[in-house]
Structure formats: structure tokens, C-alpha cells
Amino acid sequence: MAGFLSAIRDGLKKSRDALSRELKMVLGGGTLTEEMLEELEESLIRADVGVGPALKMSDALRDRALGRPIDRKEARALLVEVASEMLPDRREVELAKPLHVVLVVGVNGAGKTTTIGKLAKRYVERGLKTMLAAGDTFRAAAIEQLDEWAKRAGADIVKHHLGSDSAAVAFDAYNAAVARGCDVLLVDTAGRLHNKANLMEELAKIARILRKNDPSLPHETLLVVDGATGQNAVAQIKSFNRDVPLTGLVVTKLDGSSRGGAVLAMAHELGLPIQWVGVGEGIDDLVPFSKKEYVEGLFPAEDEA
Numbered sequence: 001m002a003g004f005l006s007a008i009r010d011g012l013k014k015s016r017d018a019l020s021r022e023l024k025m026v027l028g029g030g031t032l033t034e035e036m037l038e039e040l041e042e043s044l045i046r047a048d049v050g051v052g053p054a055l056k057m058s059d060a061l062r063d064r065a066l067g068r069p070i071d072r073k074e075a076r077a078l079l080v081e082v083a084s085e086m087l088p089d090r091r092e093v094e095l096a097k098p099l100h101v102v103l104v105v106g107v108n109g110a111g112k113t114t115t116i117g118k119l120a121k122r123y124v125e126r127g128l129k130t131m132l133a134a135g136d137t138f139r140a141a142a143i144e145q146l147d148e149w150a151k152r153a154g155a156d157i158v159k160h161h162l163g164s165d166s167a168a169v170a171f172d173a174y175n176a177a178v179a180r181g182c183d184v185l186l187v188d189t190a191g192r193l194h195n196k197a198n199l200m201e202e203l204a205k206i207a208r209i210l211r212k213n214d215p216s217l218p219h220e221t222l223l224v225v226d227g228a229t230g231q232n233a234v235a236q237i238k239s240f241n242r243d244v245p246l247t248g249l250v251v252t253k254l255d256g257s258s259r260g261g262a263v264l265a266m267a268h269e270l271g272l273p274i275q276w277v278g279v280g281e282g283i284d285d286l287v288p289f290s291k292k293e294y295v296e297g298l299f300p301a302e303d304e305a
């Protein structure tokens with residue numbers, strides 16, 4: 001797997017292209033004016049970074065440079081600095097002993113099951129015995145799909161049949177993982193039920209059942225968000241976080257025609273760290289988020305733009 005930046009370069013392309021064009025035009029090297037700042041704000045918003053982050057970035061430039069000449073290099077450095085301050089750092093998670101439990105939530109199609117497969121592979125490669133729980137009992141294909149990933153990754157799986165109680169699956173998987181001496185348990189969940197209230201209730205119930213075993217469970221609750229969702233992702237994150245408190249985000253599909261600039265908006269809104277980024281459909285296409293490389297990829301240096 002190549003480096004983080006080369007992996008997400010395509011996913012950032014749309015946002016980056018929009019920005020580098022505009023930065024050239026707006027910050028042409030002359031005296032920084034209010035009009036230039038307004039144009040910059042608009043171009044940042046068009047690049048999907050979100051209104052809040054866009055305003056913060058233009059405010060920072062205004063505070064430091066309004067009324068004086070600023071060259072593109074200095075402006076870029078300032079934007080990189082402000083964007084970095086807005087993005088929470090990735091959290092280095094120390095695995096809980098004896099069993100680290102991760103609950104994975106998100107809307108249908110976001111990439112939960114795929115991400116679990118990729119994570120399982122990473123854990124197995126580290127020599128950690130890994131168990132998957134087939135908690136999406138709403139769709140038949142979901143159980144088979146997770147089963148496939150378990151085989152590919154070399155992980156164990158606990159599954160019930162279609163339509164069974166997902167909290168019971170999580171409960172059984174937890175007990176089986178403890179009994180078999182597993183190090184990590186990854187719990188897959190449904191992304192859609194009959195309605196949204198049902199889904200949130202089900203997810204909360206899974207968390208509650210796990211907590212009956214051990215009040216510190218789950219150790220991580222990751223929300224998987226499709227990187228192409230753009231600004232709607234922020235609403236999604238807020239909505240999930242209300243019912244199942246999240247510890248971090250996974251942004252998928254940053255390999256394609258995604259709106260990579262939105263990553264800034266997603267992380268900024270609730271201060272949740274982005275833990276992983278999905279960059280393809282293969283089992284190795286998951287990389288730890290790197291704030292530094294992300295920000296540098298979004299605001300390319302002049303020679304790369």
C-alpha cells in the first residue's frame with residue numbers, strides 16, 4: 001500500500017482543483033482585500049470544506065494580512081495551519097485487554113461491512129485473534145458478505161439467521177470471543193431498518209447489551225461515512241452521535257470522485273477524529289488518517305497544483 005497522500009490523491013482531486021485554481025486567481029500576490037477574502041470564502045465552500053471552516057480560514061487570513069501584500073506561498077501556509085488546527089488528531093487507540101470491542105455504525109452502503117473486513121485483516125496480520133459479529137440481520141446478503149470477509153481476513157464470525165435480534169448476535173459474539181480468547185471483536189450493524197427511529201433504537205440496544213457484560217463496552221464506536229456524501233455527512237454524524245455516542249469516524253471511498261474537502265467539515269463539526277480512510281474495495285485499501293498529509297493534499301504547493 002502506497003502512502004496516505006498518494007492513496008487519497010484522487011479523492012481530493014475535485015476539491016483540490018477547485019481550490020488551486022481559485023487560490024491562484026484570488027491570491028494573486030497583490031494587496032489582500034475584503035473582496036479577495038470573500039471570493040476565497042466562496043471557493044472554499046465550493047470545495048466542500050463547509051461554511052464554518054471556510055469562514056475560519058478566511059478570518060485567519062483577514063486577521064493577519066488584510067491590507068498588505070500576501071503571496072500565494074504565505075497564504076497557503078496560513079490556510080494549512082488553520083485547517084490543521086481545526087482537524088482533531090487521529091487517536092492512537094490502545095487495544096483494551098483482554099478483548100477490544102469495536103461497534104461499527106453508519107447508513108446503508110457507506111462501507112461498514114467492507115471496512116470491518118479491512119480492519120479484521122489488519123488485526124489478524126498483527127497476530128491478533130479477531131471475531132466478527134454479523135449484526136446486520138436485516139438483509140440476507142449482509143450476513144453472507146461479512147462471512148466472505150471473515151474468510152478473506154482469517155477472522156472468526158458469529159452469525160444468526162436473517163431477521164434475528166442483532167443485539168443477541170452481539171451478545172453471543174462477545175461471549176464466544178471471550179471463550180475463544182479473541183483479542184478483538186468487530187460488530188457489524190444494519191444501516192437501514194423500517195425507519196430511522198428503529199435503527200437508532202437497535203444500535204442503542206446493541207451498545208446496552210454489550211455494556212451488561214462490561215460497562216466500558218464498546219471501546220470504540222466508529223461511524224462509517226461515504227466520502228462522496230459531502231455536506232450531508234455532517235447531519236448524518238450529528239444524528240448518529242445523538243443516539244450512539246461515537247468515538248471516531250471512518251471516511252470511505254476517498255479513492256474515487258469523492259468530495260474530499262468535506263472531510264474537513266465532517267471532523268470539524270463535532271471534533272471527532274477521523275481514524276481510518278477507505279481508498280478502494282480491496283482488503284488492503286484502508287489507511288490510517290494522516291492530518292498533515294490530508295491538509296497538504298487539499299492545499300497543494302504551487303509546483304504540484
Ligand SMILES: Nc1nc2c(ncn2[C@@H]2O[C@H](COP(=O)(O)OP(=O)(O)O)[C@@H](O)[C@H]2O)c(=O)[nH]1
Nearest residue numbers: 108109110111112113114252253278279280281
Ligand atoms: N471505491 C470504494 N468502494 C468502497 C469503499 N468502501 C466500501 N466500498 C464499496 O461500497 C459498497 C458498499 O459497501 P458495504 O461495506 O456493503 O456498505 P455497508 O452497507 O455500510 O455495509 C460496496 O460495493 C463496497 O465495495 C472504498 O473505500 N472505496
Ligand SMILES: [Mg+2]
Nearest residue numbers: 112113136142
Ligand atoms: Mg453492511
